[in-house]
Amino acid sequence: MKRTLIMLVMVLLIVPSLVFAAGSKEGSGGEDLFDIVLIGKLEHPMFDNTFIGMQKAAKELGGVKVTMVNPAEADAAQQVALVEDQIAKGVDAILVVPNDPGALEPAFKKANDAGILTFTHESVLSKNITFDFEAFSNEVFGQNHMDNLAKAMNYEGGYICFVGNLTAVTHNSWVDAEIAWQKEKYPKMYLLRDRLVSDERTEVAYEKTMEAIKTYGDKLKGVIGSSASDPPGAGLAVAEKGLQDKIAVVGTSLGSMAGPGLDDGSIKVVSIWDPQKIGYGAVWVMKQVLEGKTVADGTDVPGLGKIDIQDKVIYGDKSGILNITKDNYKNFTF
Amino acid sequence: MKAKHRIKFDSSQNELNQSVAYFSLFVLVFALMAILQPRRFLSGINIQQLAFQIPEFGIFSIGMMIVMISGGIDLSIITTATLSGIISSIVLLFLSHRGTMDLGALLKGIMADDTIRSGLHATMPTGISMIGIIVLTIFVALAVGFLCGLLNGFLVAKVKIPPILATLGTMRLYEGIALVITKGAPLTGFPDEFIFLGSGEILGIPVPMIIFILAILAVATLLAKTPLGRGIYAVGENPLAAQYSGLDNSKILMKTYAITGVLAGLAALIMMARVDSIKVGYGNSFLLQSVLVVILGGVSTVGGTGNIIGVVFSVLILRVISSGFNIMGFSNYMRNVIWGSLLIIVAIVISSGFRFIKKTKHIDEVISR
């Protein structure tokens, strides 16, 4: 008796959730719209914001319907499956923020064969695509981080760099650019050790910064983070040791995440691109392409500015970098 | 009269019933998806997608199944695959670009420089050696998997570390070695002949699917028809009795883990060939899923019982559900809720299916009345 009751509850749990889930994401709309799908790396406000930009574009430009699906974990295999499912679903264009660019190529190829256009974001190496969208080049972004850090640590002393994962291509190219730029521009500064890995987790960035403080003592003057949770983690460690005036933390992050650190001075400045703008610009470009028009180098794209097309990569202009500080972080919704 | 009723419950019958149950569940799920989304789900392309998606995950799952039948678990299965994929792709890339650059430069070059690679393709000697190179690559991948598995087996069987801990350690170790070799960079640019293994078709059937089916047949034969297979079941069910029966437990365990390692190597090959790249961290989400599928497939969590049919059907069921949900645009989290509920429901059904037998404990006495 009780057993059937439990089973009933379980079934009741499943059925409405099916309905609920089915109803939640499927937008209504006529069949004549272009179907564009955004596939993020995982569920994250960054991609939500990109999607908001896309929705805004869809509304303002018309003729486009946008949806979003994200893998439950930041895993390339799941993303491949998602792309393949979208092919089956028969959308018109897919915009992916790849976890692993290489892994998606065959899926992209299949999509293209099925007449679906593929686009990427944050993935300059992708091949089977129409365009990749970048707010700016990795090199420029890395140099921006280094400029910020150098200024904050008064152009001298030792520093360390975090990457989210050794396998994160963009993070590594930022760090490469940072180190090269420092060697070129700031001779009094020096790298204390090889890049550290944060696992894209605040607590790991915190623990490793703590350890670095102990290991290098007074020599450590600066920390650059690559994943959005690195500066908050490093900032926490700095704040806890009361070293706000001695160690500068900069890097990639969001205003919302870095806010507390910016407030107490443990984080000096964080940089980011505006995901809504990118989303808007991407939809603008994708719509052009879907309508069979060409997008030329130097076009002024809303959201991206004057674009620079290299091979298949569309770089926005340098105005795309947002440097967020204590004074302005509250102006941003992400 | 009454006795006749009872005879139904012998174990082969049970196994058969179980297989029928899994099969009907599969049909049910498939039909449900087909009814809900007939146009999209039943489209040729989706069915083919499924056929491409299932094999790598499926092979991991049957690998996990083998160790779980032996009473263990292999948490290092994914990183074993990563490591063997990386080492074998170095061999593949090195040999197929042979004579034009050294290994170090190759490793550095792989990541970014597309032009070098296409140039290399042009200069590469064609025909004769490519098959040989691919065979060698396959051999290396399987061999690395074998060695990784052997180390797991050694730690479990000889050093007597609980499997969950031993493979947790080696999971980090293999991942680490792979990171040290590549520094995290992906390896890509495999020759098209190799890609065929992952994306090609023979008579309309995807090559990975063919490999998967062969692997199923091989493992099924191994488990049912070989002394080693029976030994794996025996060690999982009762290691002491196995020892008393003259089986060499540690040898069996070493072989078990080694076979799982080889399967991980095989999965790595398909993975590499399917996505034309290999990188540390690829496929990490398969780990818990494969444990889930094995349990869902009716393998006892303490080892000793379970059969491959259940596991293979669980793989199919989960894949169909998840693909169907993707098409319908479900959120992943809702899917997790449904998976979790499904797992518990299946477990309850399985356990209550056996409850009747537990009560009439000594069947022979009942019959002999």
Place this chain on the structure above:
Amino acid sequence: MAEEHCIVMENISKSYAGVEALDNVGIDILKGEVHCLIGENGSGKSTLIKIIAGVITPSRGACITIHGKNYSKLTPVDSMRQGIQIIYQDLSLFPNMTVAENIAINQLLESGKQTISKRLIHEIASNALKTICIDLKLETLVGDLPIAKQQIVAISRAVACGESLIIMDEPTSSLGKKDIDCLFRIIRTLKSNGISILFVGHKLNEIFEIADRVTVLKDGKSLGTHDIHELTYQKVIELMTGKALAISNYERDYPSAEPLLEVRNLSKRFQFKDINFTLYPGEIIGVTGLVGSGRTEMVSSLFGLNPADSGKILVNGKLTPIRSVRDALRAGICYVPEDRLSQGLFMNHSIKNNIIITIFHDLLNRLGLLESGKVKQTSSLWVKDLAIRTPSIELPVKQLSGGNQQRVVIAKWLARNPRILILDGPTIGVDVGAKEEIHKTIRALAGNGLGIIFVSDEAFEVVQHSHRIIIMKEGQVVEIVDSKDVLETDLLEKID
């Protein structure tokens, strides 16, 4: 009424899925008596005690009176409150806890205390041990104790609760003579304290030694309660098995072939020392001694489970070092272990798969795969040969009864066609009828020229069924006697 009843049960019936396990059974236990409940396996003994414990509810119409109080339905809590305590065959101890904790735990539970202290636990435990006049180290882990001492812990636990009725389910099945004497002494002490004992068992000599009254169950029906003085061995066996049992004496042809196995100066540190004996084809050698006398250690060293430190083993006159189980198997030595559940069987696997586990190499086809035809044929053959009662060879072994399970273990080894078969306590936990069948099997095997080493506690059994007897004590051979020249009682003396 002069004698006070502890418990009276009438009209007890119970059926599982239409099969009657108990049919209108009645039993009454007097205060301060030792009441024996006997019957073959499957006769309903365990169902009956589970009903007394309240674990199983009987069919309607049952009438249970405990200390004058009527119950139509008994719950485990009622049963415990009324001072009924069961010592199960598996003892139901906690191997990971200390002796003191194991003894005290039931009393603590009953007292409803939520907190405990070590002092209290020790007090309860030492009191209980004092009651039965036994000394045990309180801080030892029970899992580290030998089985006989575990039994004492289980009894002490029941005593600690101040019970009025203690039910012992085959308590002597894993005990040596000395331990059994000790147990009986404890039982008598308990009896003199006014505690009733329901003694479930099947070793007749014990029953005649300890029982006041006997209730016999057969096929779920009671064959009445008898005063022990009204009964004889013969009568009891007839009641239990429903047929007159001929105790035939073993044909004691002295074998005259070359020796099959010679053991010379076999020793292992801390376990046994200077073992010497010879085994001839067709001979049954009984090995007996107390638990801890080194008998199991010695025979398991012959099987390579516990390789000896020094000494020589000759098989067929050839020096054969046995360092592992495989060495032993190669030499044609097989071993039926003492604990068939944990050492002999794969409970969830089919009978077929249990039997073929030792003979894979015979069943392979040219591809090196097991041939299912041969597998079925071979296993069915053995099932038939050893008269294992089962509807199918695909049935999991756990669904068989003890006697049949034991025969599966024996079949597994016979399938290998051994020359020497070591049987360690093959009749433990097997009832009289099944025991006789196992004895028959053993004799038939010896008749086929096998050399058999037969380890057993039961002097009666050893004298009846072997040519010669090795008596072991403290790791050494006391004497090797011809069973013609020894009486059961002599043997018992020599063992101690």
Place this chain on the structure above:
Amino acid sequence: MQKQQQITSKLLFRHETILFIIMIVFGVVVNSINPAFLKVENLFDILKTSSITGMMALGVMVVMISSGMDISFTAIATVSMGVTVRMLIALDKGNIVVAFLVAGIIGALLGCINGFLVYRFKLPTLIVTLGTSSIFHGLLLSILKIPYLYTVPGYYSDFSRLSLFTFTTADGAVVGFSYLTVLLFVMACVVWLILRFTMVGRGIYAIGGSIEAAKRAGFNILFIQLFIYSFIGFVSGVASIEYVVMFRHVHPFNMMNMMNMMLNVIAAVVLGGTSINGGTGTVLGTLFGVWMIYMITNSLILMGIPSEWESVVIGFILILSIGVNAYQKSLRKVEVKIIES
């Protein structure tokens, strides 16, 4: 004489002792590479950062003693963290004590569901918790829609700065003994008391030793199972608030995304001498196990190990220390056998 021998050998083979020796050896080795390691400041920091893992490890230990396994605790932690912090913000009141309590209670309730399923259907605990872990986390994310929260009320971070006592070291750094560590120690004591001095504690060991025997002895299995699983739920809830205290944000993945974290906790508990098959386990051993793993992972930078070697080193040391332990255990078995005979 013989007795003395037995006692020394017992001490030698005690799990905690071996673990302690390994820890000391490891500490000395690291310290010889970088003297910063054995400074009080660093040790206190390790104690503080390991307190979250330690808290969860206590719960896992209790479950494992009862011969169960719970892998839903990270999901429970995530759910109780998300719900608690949100709820208190929405109500616009609350303080740190309330937060700890509410999260603990939510965790305990979720744990109760596990306990009930385990008891009622006699299912393998691994399956139940594997199932509920995706259910809990999935429901949190899809129905409750708990987003990221990067600004949390001040009382969380205030608590993080509180120290039981502080002192200044020779080189001028201010070192504090965090209340988070105190919390772990208090919880460890509570667990120790429960396991040692209450009938529930004995019941947990009893179930781990033999559930059938425990039933026959008259233990209330339902109550004990509910206690076990709601206890691990409770400590997971508490640990989740510790997370908010330390890192000042609510994140639906960081705690959950920790398959590594989950495995680390389980590894720590097993390393600490708790048997996977149930029945044995001590609080001290578990704490040692946690610290051991923390010492390994938090000394890699001090030792100057390049990032790409991290996994290799961790894997290697893990295998080594577990191997030594396993080997020592098999020695003990032989020892017991000899003493017995």
